[in-house]
Amino acid sequence: MRNAADTCDGLDGRTPSGPVVEMAPDVPALRVFYVYLSAGCNLHCRHCWITPTFVHGKPVPAECLDFERLKGAVAEAKPMGLMAAKLTGGEPTLHPEFRRVVDFLAAEGLDISMETNATRIDRELAVHLREKAKVSRVAVSLDSPEEEQHDRFRGVKGAFAAAVRGIGHLAAAGFRPQIIMSVYRENAGRIEELIELAMRLGAGAVKFNPVTPSGRGAEIHRQGLALSFDELMALIHRIRGPLQDRYPIHLNAMVPPAMSTVKELLRYGGNGAGCHVRHILGLLGTGEMALCGIGRNIPELCFGKLGRDSLREVWMNHPVLRQMRKDMAGPFPGVCGDCLHAGRCMTHCLAQNYEFTGKLVNVSPLCAEAERRGMFPPTRRISWGKEKTGA
Numbered sequence: 279m280r281n282a283a284d285t286c287d288g289l290d291g292r293t294p295s296g297p298v299v300e301m302a303p304d305v306p307a308l309r310v311f312y313v314y315l316s317a318g319c320n321l322h323c324r325h326c327w328i329t330p331t332f333v334h335g336k337p338v339p340a341e342c343l344d345f346e347r348l349k350g351a352v353a354e355a356k357p358m359g360l361m362a363a364k365l366t367g368g369e370p371t372l373h374p375e376f377r378r379v380v381d382f383l384a385a386e387g388l389d390i391s392m393e394t395n396a397t398r399i400d401r402e403l404a405v406h407l408r409e410k411a412k413v414s415r416v417a418v419s420l421d422s423p424e425e426e427q428h429d430r431f432r433g434v435k436g437a438f439a440a441a442v443r444g445i446g447h448l449a450a451a452g453f454r455p456q457i458i459m460s461v462y463r464e465n466a467g468r469i470e471e472l473i474e475l476a477m478r479l480g481a482g483a484v485k486f487n488p489v490t491p492s493g494r495g496a497e498i499h500r501q502g503l504a505l506s507f508d509e510l511m512a513l514i515h516r517i518r519g520p521l522q523d524r525y526p527i528h529l530n531a532m533v534p535p536a537m538s539t540v541k542e543l544l545r546y547g548g549n550g551a552g553c554h555v556r557h558i559l560g561l562l563g564t565g566e567m568a569l570c571g572i573g574r575n576i577p578e579l580c581f582g583k584l585g586r587d588s589l590r591e592v593w594m595n596h597p598v599l600r601q602m603r604k605d606m607a608g609p610f611p612g613v614c615g616d617c618l619h620a621g622r623c624m625t626h627c628l629a630q631n632y633e634f635t636g637k638l639v640n641v642s643p644l645c646a647e648a649e650r651r652g653m654f655p656p657t658r659r660i661s662w663g664k665e666k667t668g669a
Contacts, residue, residue, distance in 0.1 A: 299357040304603060305594050307359030309557035312570055313348070315379065316368035317341040317563030321395055322433030323419075325460050327492035328571045330368035332433075342373045343563050345382075347584040351561060352386055354589045359557075362389040366571070368563065371398040380411040391415040393458075396444030397437060404444075404451035417456040417485070418445050423471035427464070445479045454482025462489045463503045466513060473525055483528040486517055492633050493575060507647045511537070518542045534626045534642045535619040536658040553628050556606060559593060567592050569638075572629040579632070598638075602628070605639035612641040613649045616659045 301307065318333035318341040319326075331341055352360065363383050371394060373379060383390050390411060396418040407413040420441055422428040428438040448455045457476040459469065469486065476484045488510055491499040498504050505513065514531045519541065522529045535543060560568040562580070567589065569579040581596040582589075593599065610620045617623070625631055626642040634643045641649070648654040656662045 299590070301358065302594060304600075306556045306603070308355050308559055308593050309359055309361050310554070310559075311351070311355065311360065311363045312558055312560040313343065313363050313365050313370075313379075314367055314560060314562045314571055314574070315343050315365055315370040315376065316372040317574065318372055319368040319395075320372060320397060320434070321369070321437055323460075323494065324431055324433065325462070325489040325493075325495040325498055327490055327495055328368070328574050329493040330574075333372065341368070341563050342375075343561060344565060344585070345375050345378060347565050348379065348561065349382065351584050351589055352383070352388070355559075355593075356386070358590060358593065360388065362391070364391045364393065366393040369395055369398070371403070377403075377406065377411075380407065380413065384411045384413075389414055391417070393417045393419075394444075395419050395432070395437070395441060396448065396455075397440035399444035399447050401447045401450065404447040404453070407448075408451040408453060413453075415456065416448055416453050417458050418448070418481075419460070420445070420457045420472065420476070421460050422465050423468055423475040427468075431460075431465070442479065445481065449480030454480060456483040456485055457481045458485045458487060460489050461486050461513065462498055462505060463509075466505065466509070469513075469517070470521065473521065473527065473529065477525070477527050481527065483530070486513070486529075486531040488513075488531075490630060490633065492572070492630075507644070507651075510644075515539065515542070518546065532627075534623050534645050536617050536623065536655060537644055537648060553624065553626060555628050556603060556624075559589075569598075570629055572632065576632065602638050610639070611637075613645055613654055613659075614641050616661050617645075618658050618660055 317330055319330040320333060322332040333341065365380070370376065370392060380390060390413045392407070392413055392415070394416065407416070418441060420428065421431045425438040429435050445455055457472070459465070459472050461469070473484050488505050489495045489498050491504070514533050517529050517531045519539065522545065530546065538546070555569065558570065560570040560573055561584065562568050562573055565584040566573060566580040567582050567584065567587070568574070573580040579598065581598060582592045606624050608620065609615050610617070610625060614620045614625055625639050628638040630643060631640045632638050645654060
């Protein structure tokens with residue numbers, strides 16, 4: 279599932295409870311931890327942008343976030359506005375104290391979501407996550423409706439059968455898991471079959487993430503197996519238009535709002551409009567504080583280490599974060615500076631921007647290519663509106 283294309287949700291406008299520390303006017307609240315519990319994974323996926331260590335299904339304590347450091351981070355962050363934690367990895371269930379972690383986060387009153395390959399989810403764990411830990415949302419990777427294709431992509435025989443069993447246990451426990459399909463040329467023709475399988479398994483949504491040229495995904499791009507700009511845009515509009523019209527399950531594929539049709543904007547609203555990274559801090563399995571999982575491969579996007587550096591000081595004053603916030607306040611570069619949607623899109627996925635351009639706040643690769651081809655929608659330009667009104 280690991281693609282640089284995700285956002286935080288589920289906060290529902292809530293405000294933190296308990297004492298709140300005073301923050302500088304230009305420092306936003308820290309709302310969400312992205313907790314990369316394990317730097318290892320029991321699968322060896324061809325596309326993974328984080329490139330976790332392949333650990334053959336066995337927990338490796340040295341690859342996992344120290345529980346006491348996590349506790350300290352939560353204690354320090356709650357007065358700064360912390361309300362939620364997304365558990366991911368690698369594979370989060372590989373953490374030797376996984377249940378202790380989720381029970382602790384639940385006891386702290388945090389909204390918990392989780393990304394997993396589901397291969398290690400049995401009936402009892404699914405019930406525990408639902409009834410005791412009160413995990414609100416679970417997303418599961420499934421890249422093909424066909425076993426051999428999924429297993430080949432995931433690098434381990436039996437991964438499909440184990441994932442399907444895990445999804446079944448989650449659904450039986452009361453979850454309606456989101457299925458995430460990482461799309462490239464070899465599986466792009468099977469998305470409808472995947473949607474139908476997801477519905478049979480009791481999923482509540484299907485999300486489609488194109489394979490990005492990050493981590494292991496770079497090889498897929500070098501092999502010419504990634505979707506081209508034209509293929510990607512056609513797929514996105516097909517998913518968010520005709521397929522969503524046809525299927526009752528929620529479907530989505532992230533795209534900058536300027537590249538959405540009017541119907542898509544009305545249908546999806548602000549869902550997936552841009553990155554909420556101003557309110558997110560990643561905690562890697564190494565204990566490092568990072569922008570998100572991209573910090574595993576890009577050291578300059580790591581900001582300090584739990585147990586050694588003050589989380590509050592990092593959040594308030596790290597130069598990368600301060601510059602990012604300044605840049606996200608605008609004016610925005612390139613075509614983003616002339617875009618009606620810039621204020622809520624804020625250049626979309628900052629991790630992808632950095633991979634492509636070396637800058638966090640920069641024109642999204644999709645919008646940049648559309649601009650280069652003369653395909654950026656003129657009606658999304660501020661200057662177009664001024665020309666029409668004579669302003």
